[in-house]
Amino acid sequence: MSAEHHSSLLDAVKGQPKQVWITAFAAVIAFMGIGLVDPILLSIAKGLDATPSQVTLLFSSYLGVQVVAMLVTGAASARFGAKRTVLAGLTLIVAATALCAAAGSIEQLVGLRAVWGLGNALFIATALSVIVGAATGGQSGAILLYEAALGVGLSVGPLLGAVLGSISWRGPFLGTAILMAGALVLCAVFLKSDKHEQRNPIRLLDPLRALKHTGLLRTSVASALYTAAFFAVLAWSPFVLGWSAIAVGLVFCGWGLCVAVAGVALAPRLAARLGERHAAAAAVFGYAVLMLVLAVPSKPVLVAGIVVSGLVSGLLNTLFTGTAMSISDAPRPVASAGYNFCRWLGGAVAATLVGHVAEWFGSPQAPFVASAVLCLVAGGLLSLREKKADPHTVPREAVLVGEEF
Numbered sequence: 555m556s557a558e559h560h561s562s563l564l565d566a567v568k569g570q571p572k573q574v575w576i577t578a579f580a581a582v583i584a585f586m587g588i589g590l591v592d593p594i595l596l597s598i599a600k601g602l603d604a605t606p607s608q609v610t611l612l613f614s615s616y617l618g619v620q621v622v623a624m625l626v627t628g629a630a631s632a633r634f635g636a637k638r639t640v641l642a643g644l645t646l647i648v649a650a651t652a653l654c655a656a657a658g659s660i661e662q663l664v665g666l667r668a669v670w671g672l673g674n675a676l677f678i679a680t681a682l683s684v685i686v687g688a689a690t691g692g693q694s695g696a697i698l699l700y701e702a703a704l705g706v707g708l709s710v711g712p713l714l715g716a717v718l719g720s721i722s723w724r725g726p727f728l729g730t731a732i733l734m735a736g737a738l739v740l741c742a743v744f745l746k747s748d749k750h751e752q753r754n755p756i757r758l759l760d761p762l763r764a765l766k767h768t769g770l771l772r773t774s775v776a777s778a779l780y781t782a783a784f785f786a787v788l789a790w791s792p793f794v795l796g797w798s799a800i801a802v803g804l805v806f807c808g809w810g811l812c813v814a815v816a817g818v819a820l821a822p823r824l825a826a827r828l829g830e831r832h833a834a835a836a837a838v839f840g841y842a843v844l845m846l847v848l849a850v851p852s853k854p855v856l857v858a859g860i861v862v863s864g865l866v867s868g869l870l871n872t873l874f875t876g877t878a879m880s881i882s883d884a885p886r887p888v889a890s891a892g893y894n895f896c897r898w899l900g901g902a903v904a905a906t907l908v909g910h911v912a913e914w915f916g917s918p919q920a921p922f923v924a925s926a927v928l929c930l931v932a933g934g935l936l937s938l939r940e941k942k943a944d945p946h947t948v949p950r951e952a953v954l955v956g957e958e959f
Contacts, residue, residue, distance in 0.1 A: 570699070572744045573688045578703045580644060580737035581681045583730065585707025586714060587674050588616070588788065589810055590726050593716040593803035595792045597723035604660040607909030610789045611664045616671035617785075617902040623675035624894045625758055631680045635748025636687070637741075639680045644738040646673025651734060654727035684745065705814035709807050716803020723799075761892035764884040773831075773881055774893045776932040777874040778900025780838050783845055783925035784870075785904045787863055793909075794918045795853060805857055809864035816868025825873060830880060834873035835936035841866045842929035849922040877936075 591598075591612055599609045631639045650670035657663040682700050689699065718725030765771045792802050824833045844866060848859040878893035879886050908921045 570690060571688055573741075573746065574685055574699065576737065576740040576744050577640070577681055577684045577688070578699050580640075580677065580734070580741060581685075581700065581703040582707040582710070583733045583737060584647070584674055584677050584681070585704055586711030586730065587670070588613070589708060589711030589806055590715040590730060592712055592788065592792055592806045593799040594719035594723040594726055595789075596796065596802075597719055597799060598660070598663070601723050602657075602660045602663065605909070606790075606793045607913070608660045608664075610905050610909050611660075612667045613785055613789045613905035614902050615664045615668035616674075617898045617905060619668045619671035620675045621895055621898045621902055623672055623679075624891045624898065625761055627675050627679035627891075629758065630676065631683070636680050636684050637745045637748045639676055640684060640741055640745065641738065643673045643675070643677030643680070644734055644741060646670070647677065648731055648734045648738055649673075651727045652731035655724040655731065688746070705811070705818065708810035708814045710810075712803045712806035712810055716800045716807075719799035719803070760884075760888045761895055764882055764888050764892040765896070767882045767884065770878060770882040770884070770889060770892065772935050772938065773874065773877050774896035776834075776838070776935040777878070777893065777897045779928040779932040779935075780841065780870055780874065781897050781900040782904035783841060783929050784867055785901045786845075786908050786921045786925040787848065787860060787867075789905045790908045790912070790918075790921050791848070791856065791860055794856060805860055808861045812861060812864030813868040813871070816865045817872040818868075820865070821869045821872035821876075824869060825876065830873055830877045831936055834870060834877055835933050837866055837869045837873060838929050838936065839933040841870065842926045842933065845922045845926035845929060849919040849926070851919060 595606075595609050595612075598604065598612075599606060627639075630642075634642075646669055650666045650673060654663055654666045654670070657666060685700055714729060715726040718729045765774060795802060795805070797805075821833075824837070827833070828836065841863065844859055844863050848856055848863070850856070850859075874897070875890065875893065878889055882889040884892070911921045911924055912918050914920070
């Protein structure tokens with residue numbers, strides 16, 4: 555996006571109706587979802603007498619549900635309407651996070667994170683359309699507000715997890731439940747009732763059929779490999795650091811800021827210079843190098859690598875999504891759903907295996923080396939010649955879809 559586009563942020567926030575602010579507030583909390591648990595992974599392992607491999611299943615269940623949810627959220631919103639879909643998502647999040655705070659075993663916590671993931675998928679898939687429909691100043695202003703919510707959520711999530719997690723690992727879950735309960739009440743009261751409009755339905759298997767397109771399939775597989783590396787950083791590096799919740803939270807706060815800034819401000823500029831696919835290929839090769847840097851057995855180097863990886867992740871989240879939207883002839887919602895199905899599948903598998911990889915190779919650095927190999931393969935897939943021209947403009951929706959965790 556251009557500098558001119560971002561300079562209008564102050565104009566975008568003026569005079570917005572209540573339902574825009576309420577939905578944006580709920581979006582901030584929803585975007586805290588993954589980063590929230592990073593600072594407390596060690597505390598959870600200790601408190602529930604769980605192994606690192608068991609604790610990383612918190613990401614597996616959260617993402618695994620979203621793999622399936624990618625196929626149904628569009629259909630649910632089209633059938634039941636935006637408000638009811640938003641309220642259903644928020645209700646699931648409130649129930650799951652409150653029960654997480656009372657969980658007595660790692661198995662219970664993993665199961666509840668799956669419910670949380672479903673609620674998050676339903677809410678995030680619909681929140682942007684609610685903001686666009688209600689905002690004054692058109693779609694551009696609405697997207698700016700959504701971007702702001704995204705950035706705040708990604709950076710504040712680890713901080714909230716750190717502050718409340720320093721008291722108890724249950725604290726971040728309880729805090730999220732309270733905040734989301736407030737958002738649920740506000741949305742129920744102030745969001746306008748759904749209009750009974752005829753919408754274009756998305757059939758359950760349409761996203762999978764879209765993957766028959768060779769270019770989209772190749773992009774989706776490459777994204778799955780990168781996302782596996784992404785979650786090696788997110789799910790495994792806290793165990794390698796071995797630091798307190800506050801320290802880990804500060805590291806990932808910096809990481810979250812970098813993800814948001816790079817995805818919103820830098821990715822469109824890099825695409826304008828190199829083209830979406832070429833920019834994504836260059837960035838994923840850079841991520842492979844960063845993974846090797848993270849494998850250096852030095853905590854200062856690891857911290858620096860984590861924060862810098864946020865910049866590259868922000869680029870890749872947006873560039874991959876933009877490429878998926880541009881390369882396929884399928885409608886963008888369908889292509890995006892098929893792409894995200896593969897993408898989250900890569901993350902879910904990685905979160906499940908990352909701890910085992912460290913055990914199999916007898917080294918806490920092994921997951922980072924494996925991630926570097928995956929990124930090299932992803933870069934190779936993106937480097938293959940494609941018949942369709944490489945666009946130099948990232949679709950605006952890609953900036954948002956690309957960052958949705």
